[in-house]
Every structure is written in C-alpha cells, then in structure tokens.
Amino acid sequence: xxxxxxxxxxxxxxxxxxxxxxxxxxxxxxxxxxxxxxxxxxxxxxxxxxxxxxxxxxxxxxxxxxxxxxxxxxxxxxxxxxxxxxxxxxxxxxxxxxxxxxxxxxxxxxxxxxxxxxxxxxxxxxxxxxxxxxxxxxxxxxxxxxxxxxxxxxxxxxxxxxxxxxxxxxxxxxxxxxxxxxxxxxxxxxxxxxxxxxxxxxxxxxxxxxxxxxxxxxxxxxxxxxxxxxxxxxxxxxxxxxxxxxxxxxxxxxxxxxxxxxxxxxxxxxxxxxxxxxxxxxxxxxxxxxxxxxxxxxxxxxxxxxx
Amino acid sequence: xxxxxxxxxxxxxxxxxxxxxxxxxxxxxxxxxxxxxxxxxxxxxxxxxxxxxxxxxxxxxxxxxxxxxxxxxxxxxxxxxxxxxxxxxxxxxxxxxxxxxxxxxxxxxxxxxxxxxxxxxxxxxxxxxxxxxxxxxxxxxxxxxxxxxxxxxxxxxxxxxxxxxxxxxxxxxxxxxxxxxxxxxxxxxxxxxxxxxxxxxxxxxxxxxxxxxxxxxxxxxxxxxxxxxxxxxxxxxxxxxxxxxxxxxxxxxxxxxxxxxxxxxxxxxxxxxxxxxxxxxxxxxxxxxxxxxxxxxxxxxxxxxxxxxxxxxxxxxxxxxxxxxxxxxxxxxxxxxxxxxxxxxxxxxxxxxxxxxxxxxxxxxxxxxxxxxxxxxxxxxxxxxxxxxxxx
Numbered sequence: 001x002x003x004x005x006x007x008x009x010x011x012x013x014x015x016x017x018x019x020x021x022x023x024x025x026x027x028x029x030x031x032x033x034x035x036x037x038x039x040x041x042x043x044x045x046x047x048x049x050x051x052x053x054x055x056x057x058x059x060x061x062x063x064x065x066x067x068x069x070x071x072x073x074x075x076x077x078x079x080x081x082x083x084x085x086x087x088x089x090x091x092x093x094x095x096x097x098x099x100x101x102x103x104x105x106x107x108x109x110x111x112x113x114x115x116x117x118x119x120x121x122x123x124x125x126x127x128x129x130x131x132x133x134x135x136x137x138x139x140x141x142x143x144x145x146x147x148x149x150x151x152x153x154x155x156x157x158x159x160x161x162x163x164x165x166x167x168x169x170x171x172x173x174x175x176x177x178x179x180x181x182x183x184x185x186x187x188x189x190x191x192x193x194x195x196x197x198x199x200x201x202x203x204x205x206x207x208x209x210x211x212x213x214x215x216x217x218x219x220x221x222x223x224x225x226x227x228x229x230x231x232x233x234x235x236x237x238x239x240x241x242x243x244x245x246x247x248x249x250x251x252x253x254x255x256x257x258x259x260x261x262x263x264x265x266x267x268x269x270x271x272x273x274x275x276x277x278x279x280x281x282x283x284x285x286x287x288x289x290x291x292x293x294x295x296x297x298x299x300x301x302x303x304x305x306x307x
Numbered sequence: 308x309x310x311x312x313x314x315x316x317x318x319x320x321x322x323x324x325x326x327x328x329x330x331x332x333x334x335x336x337x338x339x340x341x342x343x344x345x346x347x348x349x350x351x352x353x354x355x356x357x358x359x360x361x362x363x364x365x366x367x368x369x370x371x372x373x374x375x376x377x378x379x380x381x382x383x384x385x386x387x388x389x390x391x392x393x394x395x396x397x398x399x400x401x402x403x404x405x406x407x408x409x410x411x412x413x414x415x416x417x418x419x420x421x422x423x424x425x426x427x428x429x430x431x432x433x434x435x436x437x438x439x440x441x442x443x444x445x446x447x448x449x450x451x452x453x454x455x456x457x458x459x460x461x462x463x464x465x466x467x468x469x470x471x472x473x474x475x476x477x478x479x480x481x482x483x484x485x486x487x488x489x490x491x492x493x494x495x496x497x498x499x500x501x502x503x504x505x506x507x508x509x510x511x512x513x514x515x516x517x518x519x520x521x522x523x524x525x526x527x528x529x530x531x532x533x534x535x536x537x538x539x540x541x542x543x544x545x546x547x548x549x550x551x552x553x554x555x556x557x558x559x560x561x562x563x564x565x566x567x568x569x570x571x572x573x574x575x576x577x578x579x580x581x582x583x584x585x586x587x588x589x590x591x592x593x594x595x596x597x598x599x600x601x602x603x604x605x606x607x608x609x610x611x612x613x614x615x616x617x618x619x620x621x622x623x624x625x626x627x628x629x630x631x632x633x634x635x636x637x638x639x640x641x642x643x644x645x646x647x648x649x650x651x652x653x654x655x656x657x658x659x660x661x662x663x664x665x666x667x668x669x670x671x672x673x674x675x676x677x678x679x680x681x682x683x684x685x686x687x688x689x690x691x692x693x694x695x696x697x698x699x
Binding site for chain 1: 532
C-alpha cells in the first residue's frame with residue numbers, strides 16, 4: 001500500500017519539452033513510473049524523445065490518456081496557472097516541482113483549489129512524491145514523480161527489517177539523507193512526500209500524516225521540518241491525539257539567525273514560536289521521537305520501531 | 308528585497324497615501340539647504356534620518372532631531388562619514404550615503420498599520436494597533452488584545468467594510484474613519500501591486516494640529532516576484548548588503564554570512580541548515596549558510612569555494628553533498644580542480660553520498676597526495692567531528 005500514487009498511477013509532465021522537464025520525464029520513465037504524455041502549449045500533436053504524446057492543454061491530455069497525476073516543470077511566472085489548469089482538468093495529484101513561484105500567485109492558486117476538493121497539490125518548490133517500486137518491467141514498478149534519485153529508496157516489499165515508513169519533508173536533499181539512512185538499515189518506504197519549502201503551498205504536514213496514519217502498510221512516519229511557520233507543531237498536536245504509529249521528527253535550522261531567509265522562502269524565523277528549538281520541544285511534548293542531529297534520523301526511527 | 312525609507316515614501320505617494328514633505332540629500336551642504344528651506348517655511352525643528360536597510364537607527368545615533376543649521380550640518384556630517392553599527396548590522400556596520408531631512412512633527416497619537424503574508428491562513432493579513440511607534444511584536448506578545456488582525460481575501464483583497472471596521476477598532480471617529488479606511492485600502496493596493504511580503508506604516512500619526520500622516524514606511528518584496536517589477540529591482544542598494552552575499556547571489560548561490568569559523572558548502576537549503584546544526588552539535592561554529600542548489604554544477608561549486616576562501620574568518624571548510632541529480636564524481640572533480648587552481652589554505656573535509664559516491668570517494672582519496680588539506684569523511688557525524696577537530 002501507499003498514499004496518493006502507486007504503480008498504476010498514470011502521470012503526465014507539464015513542461016515536458018523544456019530541458020528540465022524532458023530530463024526528469026526520462027528519469028521517471030526509467031524508474032518505472034507510468035508516464036503517459038506531456039503538455040506544452042503549441043506543441044500538441046508532437047511526440048517527445050520517448051514517444052510520449054504531447055498535448056496543447058491538460059484537458060486534452062486527460063481526455064486522451066486518462067492521467068490522474070501531473071508533474072509540473074513550467075517556469076515560475078506560469079507555474080501557478082499550470083497548477084490551476086491541472087486542477088480544472090480533473091487531475092487528482094498535482095505535483096509542482098518549480099522553484100521560485102511568486103507567493104501571491106500561490107495565494108490565488110490556493111484559493112482557486114478550494115473549488116476542486118478532489119485535487120491534491122504537492123509543492124511548489126519540492127522534490128516530488130515517490131512510492132518506491134521494483135523497477136520497470138516488474139509487477140510493482142513503483143511511481144516516482146519528481147527529481148529525487150530513485151535508487152536510494154527501498155520498496156516496502158524489499159524491506160529487510162520488515163518495517164516500512166512514510167517520510168514527509170519540506171526539504172529535498174535532507175529527505176534523501178533520511179531515506180538513505182532508512183534504506184541502509186533495511187527500513188523500506190511506503191511513500192515519501194516532499195511538501196516543499198515555500199510559505200504558501202499545497203499538502204501540509206498534518207494532511208500528509210493523516211494519510212500515512214491510515215495506510216495499513218506504513219509502520220512509522222518520519223517528519224522533517226524546518227524553522228519558520230507552525231505546520232510541524234500543528235502536525236505534532238494531531239499526532240498526539242490521533243496517531244498510534246511511532247513518529248520521528250527532525251527540524252533543521254537550530255543555528256539559523258533570526259530574520260534571515262535560509263534558501264527556502266519559508267525558512268525564516270519571524271516570531272518566537274517558529275524556531276527549531278521551540279518546535280522540537282513542542283514535538284517532544286506531543287510524544288514524537290526527536291532526532292538530535294540529521295545523522296541520526298534513521299537510527300531514531302529504527303529505535304522507535306523496536307529494531 | 309528591502310528598500311530605503313525614502314523609496315518606501317515614494318511608493319506610498321504613488322498609491323495615494325499622503326506623506327509629509329521631506330528632502331532626500333547626499334551631502335552636509337544639501338542637508339543644511341533642506342533645513343533652511345523648512346525653517347523658512349516656519350518649522351521650528353527638523354529630523355535627519357540616515358537611509359539604511361538595517362533597523363536600530365535611533366539608538367545608533369543615526370536619527371537626529373536638529374534645531375539649527377549647525378546642528379543639521381553636524382548630524383549630516385556624522386552620518387555620512389561613519390558606518391552605522393546597530394544590533395541588526397553586525398560589528399562591521401553599514402555605510403550611509405543618503406539622508407532624509409524632514410520637518411519635525413508634533414505628534415498627538417501614534418498608530419501601527421501593516422500588511423504581511425500569513426502562511427497559516429495562506430493569505431495576507433492586515434495588522435493594526437493604536438499602540439504605534441513601539442515594536443509591534445512586543446505589543447502583540449504583551450497585549451494581544453491591542454493588536455487587530457484582519458485576513459485579506461485571497462483574490463478580492465481588503466474589502467471596504469474591513470477597512471472601516473479596523474478604523475473604528477483603532478478608535479477613530481467622525482470623518483477621520485473614512486480617511487483612515489482610505490489609507491488602509493491604498494496600503495493593501497500597494498501591497499498587491501508590488502508583490503510585497505510586508506508593508507508597514509509605523510507610525511501612522513495624528514498630529515497636534517489634527518492631521519493624519521504616514522511618518523515612516525517599510526516595504527519588503529517577494530524575491531520570487533521581482534521579475535514582474537524591474538522598477539523595484541532597480542531600487543536595490545548593493546552597498547547595504549554584505550559583499551559576499553551579493554557575489555553569491557550573482558552566481559545563483561544562496562549564501563548568508565555568519566559569525567563562526569567553519570565554512571559550509573552544501574547542496575539543498577534544508578541539508579545546509581542541518582549541516583550547520585550538526586557542526587554546532589559537535590562543538591563547532593558555522594561561518595556561513597551556503598546552498599549551492601540541489602543540482603549543483605561544477606562551476607557553482609568552484610565559485611562557492613572561492614567565496615568561502617575569501618572570508619578571512621574561515622579556518623576550515625566542510626563540504627556536504629548528497630548527490631541526486633548532481634553526480635558526486637563530478638562534484639569531486641570540481642572540488643579537486645578548485646583546490647588545484649585556488650589552493651586550499653585550510654583543511655577541507657569532504658563528505659559525498661548518493662549518486663556515484665564510490666567513484667567520488669576514490670577521486671578524493673587519490674587527490675590527497677596533491678591536496679593534503681583534503682580529508683574524506685565516511686558519514687555526516689564523522690564529517691562534523693573531523694572539521695570541528697581540524698579548526699580547534
């Protein structure tokens with residue numbers, strides 16, 4: 001089992017003819033993702049390097065391919081529009097990888113999405129979502145939508161320890177770090193979601209935790225947060241009241257100076273309650289297993305799982 | 308992105324919010340001339356204000372009340388020939404090249420009004436308080452009931468009834484309610500028109516002769532939206548920024564100078580913060596935050612190295628790369644070539660994990676005879692321990 005996407009999910013790429021979109025479409029295909037086409041306005045009717053059909057609009061792509069998910073690589077000025085187009089066309093999982101989307105564009109897109117409750121937005125400014133699988137040609141190829149390196153993941157079916165976790169994170173490479181630490185310990189992953197580093201974004205920690213808590217195959221959850229905002233603490237309170245599975249947390253930015261933007265637009269400390277230490281102590285109170293350093297995320301999860 | 312107060316005043320004016328007259332000056336002579344002009348118009352005193360991005364001007368002596376031409380000259384000379392050092396600037400301070408000379412205002416009451424993005428609500432929120440002039444965060448912490456918050460509709464913005472409601476809550480009466488509501492409405496328009504992340508009028512004052520005046524203004528803009536606003540981008544004053552910050556920005560690196568002595572070179576913002584954290588955890592002190600991007604390129608890595616090594620505080624460098632799309636062997640080659648061309652004067656601990664890390668480790672090991680300062684690390688903890696020991 002997994003959340004949001006699995007081996008049968010049909011995926012398109014918005015921005016498939018751009019250099020980055022084309023590169024990662026190839027990466028996803030090679031991983032085993034069921035890529036079924038792409039969208040670039042004005043290039044409808046053509047095919048990409050792998051023979052995937054290109055459409056002018058998402059609506060046409062949905063009608064022709066029955067795709068349920070979209071991976072967005074369009075440039076920042078057009079990204080919010082691409083998100084809204086996908087939602088309006090009935091795409092169920094919209095994953096926006098694009099970094100640098102204007103915040104007020106996202107404010108409008110979020111408001112627009114209220115009319116499309118069946119659509120889940122992931123991102124923007126995120127590595128994407130992956131349900132690890134056994135590769136192309138197998139009965140369970142998995143589904144990678146995004147830019148993460150596929151090979152570091154361990155499909156649930158190959159978990160040597162018998163335990164499988166779901167991972168939710170605001171960051172990219174720090175997620176890979178956690179995935180790698182889990183894989184090295186024989187802990188498989190059901191689904192890993194990079195929710196993105198922007199202040200206004202789609203799926204949040206709590207919504208994601210709910211799904212992983214309800215997934216019978218997921219034994220534990222890893223939550224990787226950052227300074228700024230109150231999303232992690234809200235998830236912590238939800239976990240305290242509703243989640244029986246062990247949850248491990250790491251919050252990056254204990255040494256970040258206040259008032260400075262640390263790469264991620266969302267990673268800025270504004271008041272007193274969004275520092276890493278404030279979040280970590282709140283999460284401890286909520287019963288989460290807190291990793292002291294980024295090097296001990298896998299170890300902390302393993303211990304919480306009784307390994 | 309930040310701008311100066313005199314530029315913020317102009318933006319308010321452009322959006323229909325009245326600001327009191329003031330002169331922008333760049334020399335002591337111009338300051339005196341401005342003072343003379345206001346004195347001739349019947350002003351008994353003026354305020355000279357240094358135009359800097361950092362706060363803490365008043366305490367640093369860079370906002371001065373002057374009552375004679377000589378005082379105006381002295382204040383201007385002092386500000387233009389000294390760097391301003393405040394809690395927000397660090398010990399090296401910031402240069403001052405522009406001053407604002409404004410006629411003094413007899414204040415009857417001060418208010419705070421601002422609009423800021425509220426990430427919890429996914430929209431902007433109007434914040435207002437009748438306790439103006441003070442630190443609004445302090446008021447919010449001590450007297451939350453004195454700070455009014457009104458979320459703005461994500462697509463319609465501030466609605467007229469909301470502006471009126473806030474004006475009443477602030478205690479205004481009669482015709483002034485409509486006047487204040489007009490200021491709030493225009494402030495919201497300015498917020499959206501400039502893709503701001505923060506706009507503030509602090510203080511908004513009622514003078515003793517009963518006029519409503521925006522006395523000081525602040526705008527911060529969303530860096531992601533600057534491509535829509537070349538006119539705002541043109542206002543950027545690089546003299547107010549750390550020189551290395553500017554250089555890093557041009558190389559599309561995300562860099563922030565800090566106070567420690569361990570330089571960090573990391574791919575990804577989250578991992579970069581986490582790397583700073585683990586250095587601190589093992590007793591060291593990071594000299595910077597540096598994110599070379601998830602898909603780090605050899606050119607980016609070389610420029611990053613060169614920036615780190617031009618910081619005299621740096622006594623050692625920790626490279627932490629988790630290769631995904633970026634291949635570790637290419638990064639290792641870039642490090643080695645940077646080392647050969649720039650020369651490593653301090654220990655460089657290298658931790659490479661992920662795509663092609665095996666090949667990369669071999670490259671680093673082989674390079675050690677030419678570059679004795681390079682030290683490979685097995686994992687993140689090992690890397691942090693090694694660099695902390697190396698700079699002790």
